Every structure is written in C-alpha cells, then in structure tokens.
Amino acid sequence: MTLMFDNISLKSSLLPCLEEAKILSYHRTRLGGQIFHVLLVSQKEAFVKIGKSYEKYEIIEEYKNLSLLQGSLPVPEVYDYITTDSQAMIVLEKMPGFPLNSMISLLGRNHSLSIIKDILDALKSVPNSVKNNFEIASKQELKNIKSLIDNNLINKDNFMKGSRDLDPVAAFNKIQNDLNNHNTQVLTHGDLCLPNILVTIGKWSLIDWGKGGNGDSARDLSALEGSLKRNIDEQAFPQVCEMMNIEMNITLSQKLEIYKLMDLFWYNKSL
Ligand SMILES: Nc1ncnc2c1ncn2[C@@H]1O[C@H](COP(=O)(O)OP(=O)(O)OP(=O)(O)O)[C@@H](O)[C@H]1O
Numbered sequence: 001m002t003l004m005f006d007n008i009s010l011k012s013s014l015l016p017c018l019e020e021a022k023i024l025s026y027h028r029t030r031l032g033g034q035i036f037h038v039l040l041v042s043q044k045e046a047f048v049k050i051g052k053s054y055e056k057y058e059i060i061e062e063y064k065n066l067s068l069l070q071g072s073l074p075v076p077e078v079y080d081y082i083t084t085d086s087q088a089m090i091v092l093e094k095m096p097g098f099p100l101n102s103m104i105s106l107l108g109r110n111h112s113l114s115i116i117k118d119i120l121d122a123l124k125s126v127p128n129s130v131k132n133n134f135e136i137a138s139k140q141e142l143k144n145i146k147s148l149i150d151n152n153l154i155n156k157d158n159f160m161k162g163s164r165d166l167d168p169v170a171a172f173n174k175i176q177n178d179l180n181n182h183n184t185q186v187l188t189h190g191d192l193c194l195p196n197i198l199v200t201i202g203k204w205s206l207i208d209w210g211k212g213g214n215g216d217s218a219r220d221l222s223a224l225e226g227s228l229k230r231n232i233d234e235q236a237f238p239q240v241c242e243m244m245n246i247e248m249n250i251t252l253s254q255k256l257e258i259y260k261l262m263d264l265f266w267y268n269k270s271l
C-alpha cells in the first residue's frame with residue numbers, strides 16, 4: 001500500500017521523516033479521516049493522521065494543542081506536520097500501551113477509575129502559563145456545527161432520535177444560549193473517552209487532541225460519562241465524581257446534556 005497525500009506518495013520528500021517509512025496498519029476514522037501506523041527509517045513507530053474538511057480542521061487544532069502541551073502532560077510528540085489547501089497531515093510519536101477500554105479486565109475496575117482520577121487531576125494542574133495559550137474550544141466547535149447545519153450535512157431524523165425531538169437548528173440555538181452560562185477557564189481534552197487514554201504499567205498518556213481547548217469541566221465529564229457507561233457500568237461515572245469531590249447537581253447534569261447534544265451533531269454527520 002502506498003500512503004497518498006494530495007496524490008504525492010509517502011516515499012516523496014513531502015515530509016522528510018516519512019521517507020521510506022513502512023506502513024504497519026491502516027485505520028479509517030469515524031469522520032472519514034485516515035490513520036496509518038508506520039515504522040520510520042529511524043526504526044521508531046509513529047501514527048500518521050490525514051484529513052480533509054472538518055478532519056483537516058481537527059488536525060490543525062491537534063498540532064497547535066500538542067505543541068502547547070509538550071512537557072506539561074504525557075502526550076505524543078509531533079514528529080512532523082503539513083497542511084495544503086485541502087488537507088492536513090500530522091506525524092505523531094507512538095505512545096506506549098493500549099487503550100484503557102481494552103485494559104479494564106486486566107487492570108481491574110478500581111485501578112482503571114483511579115487512572116481517570118489521575119488524568120482529571122493532571123488536566124487541572126496544567127499551569128496557567130500554558131493554559132492561557134489555548135483557545136475557547138466551544139466557540140470554534142459552534143462555528144463548525146453551524147457550518148454542518150448550513151451545508152445540510154446532518155441526518156435530521158437520526159439526530160432527532162437522540163435529541164428528544166429537537167431539530168438541529170433548535171438544538172443549535174439551545175446550545176448557543178446555554179453555553180453563555182458555562183465556564184471557560186478549564187483545560188479540556190474535548191473527547192475524553194477511554195479509547196483516547198493509553199495505558200501501560202504505571203503510566204498513562206492522552207492522545208487525540210483535535211478538540212482540545214479551554215472550557216467548562218463538564219465538557220470532559222460528559223464524554224467520560226458516556227464512555228464509562230459503555231465500557232464499565234452505570235456506577236463508574238458517579239464513582240469518579242465522588243473520587244473528585246464533584247457534586248452531581250441539576251446545573252451539572254444540564255451542562256452534561258448540552259455537551260451530549262453537541263456530540264450528536266458529529267455522530268449524525270454524513271461523510
Ligand atoms: N500517538 C499515538 N500513539 C499510539 N496510538 C495511537 C496514536 N495516535 C492514534 N493511535 C491509535 O489510533 C486510534 C485512533 O486515533 P485517534 O484517537 O487519534 O483518532 P480518532 O479520530 O479518534 O479515530 P476514531 O474516529 O477511529 O476514534 C487510537 O485509538 C489509537 O489506538
């Protein structure tokens with residue numbers, strides 16, 4: 001297989017680090033992007049993400065976010081990065097370990113939840129000098145959602161099955177209105193689900209930073225709630241909240257609903 005980027009093969013000198021790289025595996029992302037697991041000539045393994053349209057936008061954000069986070073959180077190093085008019089490509093250090101969702105039975109429930117607590121604590125302790133350089137994530141996400149609606153890219157019927165019958169425009173207006181009352185001071189990952197947490201003995205790392213940015217802590221809690229329900233059980237999320245001294249009140253549960261509603265646009269986007 002030849003890795004193509006704007007019709008230029010991987011063997012081209014487009015990105016020097018990819019010259020003569022071997023492709024180990026290929027994966028298509030939910031939104032239509034491409035991810036290659038490669039072996040570089042230096043014998044280091046890397047992940048190459050390539051995307052167009054909204055995926056391109058996320059790769060650009062991932063590049064900016066990872067550059068800001070180096071040294072503050074365990075995240076992949078960016079080996080290389082390029083954008084063209086239509087696409088973006090990033091070459092990332094392969095982080096050790098396996099996705100947390102595949103490690104729960106091995107690690108045990110309590111240890112898995114304690115890793116999640118460590119991650120939430122680590123996100124909170126990123127210094128202001130780093131955090132202040134991030135953009136407010138939901139502002140840009142709202143612009144992207146608006147453009148999905150304007151370009152008729154949402155499957156309305158499916159969307160309304162998950163939105164308690166709000167149509168995409170009504171949901172967008174509700175989100176826009178409610179976000180005015182959310183905080184913007186916390187560094188959020190934006191897709192804090194178990195597959196984006198890689199774990200190995202005594203270590204964890206966080207990948208997939210395309211939606212990262214400052215926002216309300218409910219943004220990450222919302223993704224976490226869904227992922228914990230899917231991968232562990234109903235009690236896992238309340239347990240994490242208890243470990244973090246987070247009170248599950250009406251304000252928080254309304255905020256969680258807003259971020260779920262935002263996600264629904266991406267789950268119902270036609271490719
Ligand atoms: N730097 C990395 N180190 C190790 N594994 C990685 C790295 N980047 C990506 N992967 C692997 O590729 C998978 C998909 O990558 P990523 O999460 O960045 O993209 P995605 O847009 O979420 O893809 P999908 O839509 O399929 O979930 C990850 O779950 C992980 O298994």
Ligand SMILES: [Mg+2]
Binds near residue numbers: 195
């Ligand atoms: Mg991911």
